[in-house]
Amino acid sequence: MTDRRKGVEVERRVQQKYIPATDAEREEMLRTIGVGSVEALFADIPVPVRLDRPLSLPPALSDPELIAQLRALAQANLDCDRATCFLGAGAYDHYVPSVVWHLAGRGEFLTAYTPYQAELMQGELQAGYEYQSMLCELTGMDVANASMYDGASATAEAAVMAKDLTKRSEVLVSTAVHPEYRQVIRTYVSPLGIQVADVPYRNAVTDIHAVEAALSDRTAAIIIQHPNFFGSLEDARALADLAHRAGALLICAIAEPLSLGILKPPGSWGADIVAGEGQPLGNNLNFGGPYLGMLATRMEFVRRIPGRLVGATVDTEGRRGFVLTLQTREQHIRREKASSNICTNEALLALAAAIYMAALGKQGLRRVAELNLRKAAYAKDAIGSIPGFEVPFDAPTFHEFVVRTPLDPDELNRRLLQHNILGGASLGRWYPELHDAWLVCVTEQRTRGEIDRLVEVLEGIR
């Protein structure tokens, strides 16, 4: 077909590899429909809104050209294979076992839709049920959903849940919670008449006296992160007790679920809702997404939990099977009364997380957590001993810690780049009082040699 719009002829339609219809088939289909041309199928589009020119887009690339183009863009980025990464702050460089993406990337999982036709999709549903079960084991909560968008939005939705459950309209958020999570909470709750009050940190943990002073009968929830943004462990049980005495809920945000390989699960110390980021569980850094929101809570709150839930049941012959259940909470049935508007979630990443947790297993997850803890402790000790560098906070940490630096942290990072090292996150952009401080992260991926090299380079930079 040639195009004579505005007197310009374009080439005869190039057969596209993704569009199988041949010219002959098009003719046949048009005859079956009973129209003379494809244009006739668009006749009901009012003329004033029709495009009268081709779209102005770069020319189409063939596959080899596409690979070259994308490769050039990829190579212009300093990724964590090329540089040694000491950067954390909510996204973590962990080892992903080979089985994870060989399995999760299978076409049967990758190109499947949401399992609304349950009988046909038992694979996806069962994987979801197993994932939910593993999360419950990890967090010590009764029920977990099949995923949210990311840790930050999951925490925000938990805040909205707390308002619905307690009928109170204020949430207290520790400033030791990830700054971006706090920003997202505010964006989500602002139209709903929920007040957000910051509670300060002291010595890198939430100031419990400030919490006590801020609690009132308007408080729906206290939101903490554990380990928190500074990598420190919170006095979680005490905070949960405080919340409950005031009739409020305790929401625990978790940016590093691997910590639960050795830390007490939030369900055991009184968390009411756990909102987490599952990227560390078998998912890649991917420049910030897609990531994996996790939400887990008590059974009594199950009808208010947003997102999809997989439940076990039986078929007409008594076989165990799985279905999406309690769907009346969701938008496609409840519409404006839904707990949330979430529809598409992060199912594939939940699958990857489940495979990761299965591959690591009970012992493996503990071992990885121990490696993180011990390597970070070694690094913290070594860096803190360098003249000019100071570890200012003595709260116990998991795999991240704050370091006060003798030069501006951004300048320090620029110099480290010359040694192919990605240094810690400079904190001044979020915490002006920490303008001379750095958040260093050491995961199981960092060898002793790499840590020693960092220390050596830092000693030389003065």
Added chain:
Amino acid sequence: MYPQDLRYSSEHEWARVEGRQVRVGITKFAAEKLTDVVFVDLPKKGVKVKYMQPFGVVESVKAVSDLYAPISGTVVDSNTKLLDAPEVVNTDPYGEGWMILVQPEDPKELDTLMTADQYATMIGESGS
């Protein structure tokens, strides 16, 4: 077809006068439209309900509906049996499937409700 001793609201609730109190539930028509009831959310004793305002929720696999009070008053009892056996709403909507027992504020509100024949006409008109 519809029990003559009950009164009916336009939102498919029924009301039965029992001495000075009024028992409330949903009609068979409503239960059939919902299909299998899986959950009922009812107010506790002491909660006040208002004429034609939502007082709870009934859920099936495919739908959720608000429950509307056919009369204003205070809840004196809630059918907690429905928490474990929501299906009773389908099998015995006028008996064991009752939902709340209300101490009415203004018994005259009952006069605004429909008789069984009027209700049957209403649903006959809207089709089933």
Added chain:
Amino acid sequence: MTVPGKRDFPVIFEFSTPGRVGSSFPAPDVPELALDALVPAEHLREEPAALPEVSELDVVRHYTRLSHRNFSIDEGFYPLGSCTMKYNPKIHEDVARFPGFSRLHPYTPPEQAQGALQLLWELERQLAEISGMERVTFQPAAGAHGELTGLLMIRAYFESRGERQRTKVVVPDSAHGTNPATAAMVGYQVITVKSDSRGNMDVDALRAAMDETVAAIMLTNPNTLGLFEERITEVEEIVHGNGAQMYMDGANFNAILGITRPGDQGFDVMHFNLHKTFTTPHGGGGPGAGAVGVKSHLVPFLPVPVVERDGDRFRLDTNRPKSIGKVRAFYGNFGNLVRAYAYLRSMGSEGMRQIAEAAVLNANYMLARLRSSFDRPYDRLCKHEFVLAGTRQKRQYGVTTRDIAKRILDYGFHAPTIYFPLIVDEAIMIEPTETESKRTMDEFIEALLAINREAKESPDIVRSAPHTTPVKRLDEVRAARQPDLRWKPQR
């Protein structure tokens, strides 16, 4: 009570054997200090989490077998209306896995992430051109997330103008459930306007519903009936005439690529479903990517950060005082943005138009062949999808749309979308997409016609379907009445 000889398909926990391992890590190369020397004992778990203990082969076999109990586009036809289940090109998987993308930390200094930022910039320019919008944000992780972002921006826009009386959002009665759910999340009251006999929004009803308390209308165009809103120019006049904003749900964008642009139709803001129109894989329910495009008056309210270009360098701008804030951490589902970018680069301008033309041709072909066997709510040519009703089969044979859908599974296809949109009784919505061949469509049509015959001649086989799937029809009522949401030992 199980059928003899048919064991339940095991869950991974059932393979667990104490002591088995499925992963490998280096020996610790730092001092193995006691855990409670580093962390106070009260923080430490007494027991490790009871995850399964399985070997690597156990993991591989289990998930491989699970994958065989799924249905995917790679395997077969997925005519789900409103979902645009088009082929997900394999080359996109390869490029998304380049370490320069997949192993890139989001807080990498922008100077060291120029390739990523350039990709975002170019993708934004291209989507802006395709849609007729000024700027595009990639923060939303899905369409519904995009709706939230768009409505939050509209709300902020009116706040900045002191127009606090605007408390309502208008949606058509055919709207996708996320539309009213999103409106409620942003504190708006939802007003529903009915559709007319041609399946368009009823313009007179809209005019009656519109006043200066309405903030926005949320429309899908083509709508969820698969029909183009013929009176869109009148809708635009009414909505803008009342000072309200037009939001477009871009779920059905596949039908109009290169043909008409939402920006030119008058829309102020729209979301794209990159996992529909732009091929990013559905992954069994996600991840998606819900980019949002806006006209210039809404640009100040975009979430932060925004990618800006200075010459040939790119940076992230967070200095935007009127921004609504953030709807998620970091920048967006970048992994899927790489895929969408690769798709746009492979298709180019002419490719865009061919997609829409082929998608609409395919749908009309299927409609033409099926129209006499099913009730049809609207007598119009469709766009990329169409809606039929199973009302005739229900009336004449006692066979419902659900039964028909379950029987389609026995024929080796995924069922179409059913019982949506809500305004069509026993709705069946079919969207073939442009990546399906005539042969596949013919096979599906033959299957539907065969099921139609079965409904008449042997309805029981349809009513008790599916028969050949790994499990038979599942008891959803029991699942809702007795929620069993996690595995526990000794069930």
